[in-house]
Amino acid sequence: MAIDEDDLADLDADIASPDAEVQNSDGKRVKKRSIDELLKAKAAAAAAAGGRRASRVSYIRIRDEGC
Numbered sequence: 001m002a003i004d005e006d007d008l009a010d011l012d013a014d015i016a017s018p019d020a021e022v023q024n025s026d027g028k029r030v031k032k033r034s035i036d037e038l039l040k041a042k043a044a045a046a047a048a049a050g051g052r053r054a055s056r057v058s059y060i061r062i063r064d065e066g067c
Contacts, residue, residue, distance in 0.1 A: 003049040
């Protein structure tokens with residue numbers, strides 16, 4: 001199976017989502033991998049896709065300090 005832009009977009013969405021579980025298109029709920037594992041999977045997928053989206057992405061954590 002070839003990796004395409006939709007697969008990479010799905011990985012980006014999983015990485016950006018705060019949800020610990022996701023629902024597949026067939027309705028099954030599955031627990032997501034850790035962020036580290038998802039980032040590694042994205043890098044591997046981008047490399048397999050020819051590096052079309054091998055960009056570096058940074059994420060920040062927002063903390064609520066009772067404001």
